[in-house]
Amino acid sequence: MPDRALEGVKVLDLTHHISGPYCTKLLADFGAEVLKIERPGGDPTRRMAPFLNDEVDPEKSLVFAYLNTNKQSVTLNLKSAKGIQVLKSLVEQSDVLVENFAPRVMASLGLDFEALQQINPSLVMTSISNFGQTGPYRDYKAADIVEYAMGGLMYISGAYDREPLKHAFNQAQFKAGTDAASATLMAMYHQRLTGEGQQVDVSIQEAVATGLRDVVNNFTYTGAVRRRQPNHSGDLSRIRASADGHLTPNPGIGAGLNWDVLVEFMELPELADDKFNTPSARLANAEELGQIFDDYFINQNKYERFYAAHEKRFIFGVIQSPEEVMADPQFEARNYFVDIDHPVLGTLKYPGAPFEMSGTPWDARNPAPTLGQHNVKIFGQRLGHTPEQLVQFRATQII
Amino acid sequence: MPGPLEGVRIIEMGQLIAIPFAMKMLADMGAQVIRLESTGRLESYRADSVYQNDVSGEFWNKGANFYEQNRNKLGVTLDLSKPEGLQILKDLVSVADVFSENFTPRVIKNFGLEYEDLKKIKPDIIMVSSTGYGFYGPWANFGATGPATEGAAGLAYQTGYLGGEPVMAEIPYTDYTSGEHTVFAVMTALMHRLRTGEGQFVDISQTQATSSTIPEILMDFSANGRTGPRMGNQDSVMSPQGCYPCRGDDRWLTMAVATDEEWQAVCRVLGQDGWASDSRFEDSLSRWQNRDELDALIGPVTSSWDAHELMHALQKEGVAAGAVLDSKDLLFDPHLVERDFYEVVSHQDSTGIPPLPYASRPWKLSKTPAVKGKAAPLMGEHNSLILSELLGKTTGDVAALEEAGIIGYGPSDPRPVRRPSLDEQVRQGRMQRYETDFEEQVRRAFPG
Numbered sequence: 013m014p015d016r017a018l019e020g021v022k023v024l025d026l027t028h029h030i031s032g033p034y035c036t037k038l039l040a041d042f043g044a045e046v047l048k049i050e051r052p053g054g055d056p057t058r059r060m061a062p063f064l065n066d067e068v069d070p071e072k073s074l075v076f077a078y079l080n081t082n083k084q085s086v087t088l089n090l091k092s093a094k095g096i097q098v099l100k101s102l103v104e105q106s107d108v109l110v111e112n113f114a115p116r117v118m119a120s121l122g123l124d125f126e127a128l129q130q131i132n133p134s135l136v137m138t139s140i141s142n143f144g145q146t147g148p149y150r151d152y153k154a155a156d157i158v159e160y161a162m163g164g165l166m167y168i169s170g171a172y173d174r175e176p177l178k179h180a181f182n183q184a185q186f187k188a189g190t191d192a193a194s195a196t197l198m199a200m201y202h203q204r205l206t207g208e209g210q211q212v213d214v215s216i217q218e219a220v221a222t223g224l225r226d227v228v229n230n231f232t233y234t235g236a237v238r239r240r241q242p243n244h245s246g247d248l249s250r251i252r253a254s255a256d257g258h259l260t261p262n263p264g265i266g267a268g269l270n271w272d273v274l275v276e277f278m279e280l281p282e283l284a285d286d287k288f289n290t291p292s293a294r295l296a297n298a299e300e301l302g303q304i305f306d307d308y309f310i311n312q313n314k315y316e317r318f319y320a321a322h323e324k325r326f327i328f329g330v331i332q333s334p335e336e337v338m339a340d341p342q343f344e345a346r347n348y349f350v351d352i353d354h355p356v357l358g359t360l361k362y363p364g365a366p367f368e369m370s371g372t373p374w375d376a377r378n379p380a381p382t383l384g385q386h387n388v389k390i391f392g393q394r395l396g397h398t399p400e401q402l403v404q405f406r407a408t409q410i411i
Numbered sequence: 412m413p414g415p416l417e418g419v420r421i422i423e424m425g426q427l428i429a430i431p432f433a434m435k436m437l438a439d440m441g442a443q444v445i446r447l448e449s450t451g452r453l454e455s456y457r458a459d460s461v462y463q464n465d466v467s468g469e470f471w472n473k474g475a476n477f478y479e480q481n482r483n484k485l486g487v488t489l490d491l492s493k494p495e496g497l498q499i500l501k502d503l504v505s506v507a508d509v510f511s512e513n514f515t516p517r518v519i520k521n522f523g524l525e526y527e528d529l530k531k532i533k534p535d536i537i538m539v540s541s542t543g544y545g546f547y548g549p550w551a552n553f554g555a556t557g558p559a560t561e562g563a564a565g566l567a568y569q570t571g572y573l574g575g576e577p578v579m580a581e582i583p584y585t586d587y588t589s590g591e592h593t594v595f596a597v598m599t600a601l602m603h604r605l606r607t608g609e610g611q612f613v614d615i616s617q618t619q620a621t622s623s624t625i626p627e628i629l630m631d632f633s634a635n636g637r638t639g640p641r642m643g644n645q646d647s648v649m650s651p652q653g654c655y656p657c658r659g660d661d662r663w664l665t666m667a668v669a670t671d672e673e674w675q676a677v678c679r680v681l682g683q684d685g686w687a688s689d690s691r692f693e694d695s696l697s698r699w700q701n702r703d704e705l706d707a708l709i710g711p712v713t714s715s716w717d718a719h720e721l722m723h724a725l726q727k728e729g730v731a732a733g734a735v736l737d738s739k740d741l742l743f744d745p746h747l748v749e750r751d752f753y754e755v756v757s758h759q760d761s762t763g764i765p766p767l768p769y770a771s772r773p774w775k776l777s778k779t780p781a782v783k784g785k786a787a788p789l790m791g792e793h794n795s796l797i798l799s800e801l802l803g804k805t806t807g808d809v810a811a812l813e814e815a816g817i818i819g820y821g822p823s824d825p826r827p828v829r830r831p832s833l834d835e836q837v838r839q840g841r842m843q844r845y846e847t848d849f850e851e852q853v854r855r856a857f858p859g
Contacts, residue, residue, distance in 0.1 A: 015603070015607065017599045017600065017604070018599060018602055018603070020606065021602070027523075034624075037596055041425075042599050043565065051776065061647060061648060062627065062630065062631040062634070062635060062637070064634050065634075065635065066635070068448075070501070073624065074628055074630035074631060074633075074634050075626050075630065077630070078626035078628065078630050087680075099668075103692065127775075141511060142483070143746060144750055144775070146749070146750055147746045147747075148745060148746050149726075149746040152726045152731075152733075153644075153726065153729065153730065153731035153732075154667075154731050154733065155652065155667030155669070156667075156732050157644055157646075157652060157653075157665045157666075157667050157733075158665050158666075158667060158732065159500060160665070160732050160854050161654070161663070161664075161665040161733040161734065161735040161736065162733040162734070162736055162744075163736075164736050164740075164741035165580065165582075166654070166663075166665065166735050167663075167735050167736060167737045167738070168581050168582070169571070169578070169580055170454075170572070170578060170580060170681040171578075172840050175644070175653075175654040175655070175656065175663055176654050176663055176735050177571070177572060177578060177643065177644060178570075178644055178654075178665075179566065179580065180566065180569035180570045180625070180627075180628065180641070181569070181625060181627040181628065182624075182627065183566075183588075183624060185586055186588075186589060186624035187587070187588070187624075187773075188773065189776055190588075190591040190592055190594075190595055190624075190774045191426060191591055191594075192774070193595045194436070194591065194594040194595040194598055194774075195773075195774035195776065197595065197598035197599065197602055198414075198415045198416065198440050198598060198774075198776060198779075199415065199776055199779070200414050200488075200602065201416065201598065201601060201602060201730070202415035202776075202778070202779050203603055204602070204606075205605075206780060209417055210777045210778035210779065211776075211777040212507060212774055212775070212776055212777070213774065213775040214773055214774045214775075215750070215773055216773075217747070218747070218750075218752055218770075218772070218773040219591075219773040221431075221741060221747065221752065221770055221773075222587075222770050222771075222772060222773045223582075223584075223587030223588075223590075223591070224582060224584065224770070225428065225476060225479070225582040226460060226475070226476065226582070227582075227738045228434070228738050228741055228742045228753075228768075228769075228770060229460070229475040229476070229478075229479050229767075229769070230460070230475070230738055230842075231738045231739050231742055231846075231849060232461060232475075232742065232767045232768060232849070232853050233461070233463065233475040234460075234462075234463060234464055234769075234833060234845065234849070235833075235846045235848075235850075236833055236842040236844070236845040236846045237738050237739050237842060237843045237844050237845065237846075238737075238738055238841070238842055238843065239661065239840065239841070239842060239843035240739075241581050241840070242839065242840035242841070244656065247581070249556055249557075249558040249559075250479035250558075250579070251558070251562075251576070251577055251579060253576065258562070258567075258576065258577050259562070260558040260559055260562055260579075262556055262558060262559065264554075265780075291828045292828055292829040292830075293413075293763065295831060296828060296831060298839070299839075317847050318660030321786075322550075322552075322553045322554070323709045325554060325625055326554075327543075327553070327554040327555055327556055327557065327559055327762070328559070329556075329558055329559025329560065329561075329562045329563060329801075330559075330562055330563060330566060331562040331568050331577050332562060332563055332564075333565070333568050333631055333638060334565050334568070334569075334628050334631070334632035334638050335632060335638065336565075337563070337564065337565040337606050337622060337629065337632075338629070338632060338633065339622065340444050340563070341548075341549050341550070341829040342544045342548045342550035342551075342563075342618070342620070343622075344616075345547070345548035345549055345614065346545050346547070346548050346619070347529075348616075348619055348622070349633070351578075354712075357634070360630070360633055360634050361633045362568075362626075362630065362633070363619075363622050363623050363625075363626060363630075363673065363676065364623075365619065365623075366592050366619055366620045366623040367592055367593075367596050367613060367614060367615040367616065368545070368613070368615075369591065369596070369599070369600065369611055369612070369613050369614075370526070370611045370612040370613075370614070371603070371605050371609055371610075371611030371612075372599075372600075372611065374739050399518045400520055407749065
């Protein structure tokens with residue numbers, strides 16, 4: 013069996029919903045040992061649609077199944093003193109604790125960093141929250157749409173004369189989860205070198221606000237406040253409708269683009285004009301150029317133009333539906349979608365490696381755990397509680 | 412306080428965002444990142460969005476996006492089309508931990524810079540390639556920008572107004588998604604190397620990284636064969652969720668209501684007793700079923716509110732609400748400012764750019780926070796430093812390299828992108844407005 017990159021990194025996962033579970037999924041899928049602590053009713057993501065065949069069942073949430081591959085699950089009631097005691101004994105044996113409760117929660121459970129550090133001085137504690145662990149909005153509530161708005165991405169997204177629009181589903185949470193995984197490993201790198209633990213504070217708002225272009229710096233460099241762009245903004249990479257869907261016929265970047273070749277490729281002699289043949293000219297005559305592009309592409313087939321453009325090294329893109337994504341020959345050649353067998357869901361195709369590593373490949377060796385699947389293994393075998401004690405735990409709703 | 416990555420040396424052959432953004436994050440955390448550039452093929456972020464729209468003089472040292480993406484790096488110019496230039500790159504790799512690049516595989520193969528080549532020079536090198544579609548496969552050599560991979564990944568298809576066409580972000584969104592995954596990938600490879608001493612090749616497909624963040628879409632199709640509608644700002648279960656107009660020009664508030672208590676709080680704050688007792692909205696299922704009616708009722712009521720005041724009023728009652736921040740709001744957001752999210756960076760005197768705030772990082776590490784921010788390099792700023800200190804070249808060697816055009820300090824063909832005037836950009840709708848006293852406003856809020 014090939015080596016796994018994060019072999020030996022022990023993660024105690026107190027996360028729920030999306031940002032935290034994506035962080036620990038990244039760690040688990042590259043070899044960390046992730047122990048997921050679920051409240052007795054389970055991670056709320058278990059109740060999140062879509063479900064297999066629309067059957068609402070804690071073991072049939074497809075998003076849960078995706079987000080929790082390669083993890084082990086135990087249930088633990090953190091509102092009981094015994095539950096806290098059990099958790100602390102797990103902290104002793106861990107390198108990392110990841111949580112994404114509201115900022116007050118861990119302290120209210122007596123599980124703030126100072127307390128945990130006394131148990132385990134080399135612990136890395138990563139906290140993901142809507143607005144971070146400090147600051148005036150610390151306790152504000154949020155959903156993905158609120159993070160989009162407060163992170164600065166929403167104001168510039170959507171139609172010029174309509175309300176701002178967010179990306180589909182939960183992009184802000186995924187960004188923060190990825191950032192949290194990176195920051196956790198930075199702290200782990202330091203821990204492996206020095207033995208020293210530390211606290212990592214990840215803000216979802218800041219995860220969005222870190223990934224912007226021409227927004228804050230438009231103001232600091234020119235005093236301008238950017239708005240959602242009108243249809244013909246001079247941005248040639250905008251979506252154009254084709255006869256069979258949509259594509260982004262971006263001919264190239266900046267001054268590197270050979271305009272004459274493009275004119276020949278599109279067979280549109282009216283583009284061979286001083287109005288369009290430099291980046292500056294295209295910006296000045298954006299509306300006219302945009303209209304020419306629209307009128308042309310509406311009669312084209314998107315994949316035909318996509319492949320033909322790449323022969324000329326134009327960086328056209330296609331807008332693919334989920335069905336087209338799953339049939340994409342590039343993904344197929346790279347075996348991106350992988351079959352994972354789950355005891356309740358059966359075998360399904362899942363999105364696979366976000367990137368490939370030659371020496372320590374991504375590996376979905378285990379499906380998402382069923383609720384409390386590893387209670388006996390962890391509480392019994394690892395912590396040494398007897399079968400009688402486990403019955404007692406169950407009877408008193410500690411697990 | 413040093414960053415956690417002190418002692419890690421990275422050679423970056425990056426362009427635009429995907430790799431430069433990721434390497435900036437690592438540079439912030441203490442890695443020494445040496446960014447290579449070509450004088451013959453000018454990085455377009457050096458030539459665009461320049462300070463005060465002033466493209467006179469050395470405009471290539473004034474580009475906003477270049478400064479945004481290249482903080483804390485050292486800059487070296489190299490002409491890789493000449494054998495001597497390519498040899499210097501290889502010499503740098505021989506003393507590096509990581510080599511990262513985001514060109515098409517065709518370019519990398521032509522230069523003889525594949526992992527197998529570099530491994531011979533430095534057996535434990537970590538090589539990171541970030542490409543639109545991945546380093547191998549039938550689309551491997553297809554160039555890509557953010558919009559192309561946002562489309563290929565399936566994200567753009569699902570994003571859009573109710574009943575409308577697909578919409579994508581107006582920034583190269585997936586450059587960031589993949590860049591975030593690249594930071595994680597480098598850290599994963601470094602952790603492995605720390606334990607085993609082994610390097611490896613990391614192949615980042617910007618499309619794959621993005622598809623990995625939309626299981627709601629891809630798992631539903633995979634398991635149920637279903638493709639859902641574009642939902643605008645609505646949620647698939649909860650209502651109301653949306654973006655509602657507020658007082659002023661182009662001002663908006665977002666709100667997401669999860670429970671009956673929160674809904675009652677919304678009715679209270681907005682003074683709508685009638686909604687609170689309306690059976691169409693009494694529980695989450697009925698609110699969701701009647702969500703279009705509900706959205707149509709809410710907008711006219713919020714439009715008399717100031718977006719920030721309404722946000723605070725709703726949050727006080729436990730409702731998730733947020734003003735839609737424009738670029739100025741975001742810069743001066745009291746919460747972000749209080750958290751020191753923006754870091755003031757001083758620019759080299761020759762640029763004429765005053766110290767400016769830049770977005771820092773989405774994480775705070777308590778013991779090893781980050782290094783102090785230094786501006787992105789001028790073109791060729793660290794040529795002598797790197798060539799002499801790292802590779803042992805003499806002053807005479809460096810002068811000869813400059814004479815031969817292997818290194819340089821400005822573009823061989825200096826052509827800036829001329830943006831229309833700000834008045835014209837406002838007229839065209841690209842900018843909402845501009846403020847002439849912006850320098851004073853920035854200086855007052857971020858004294859540095």
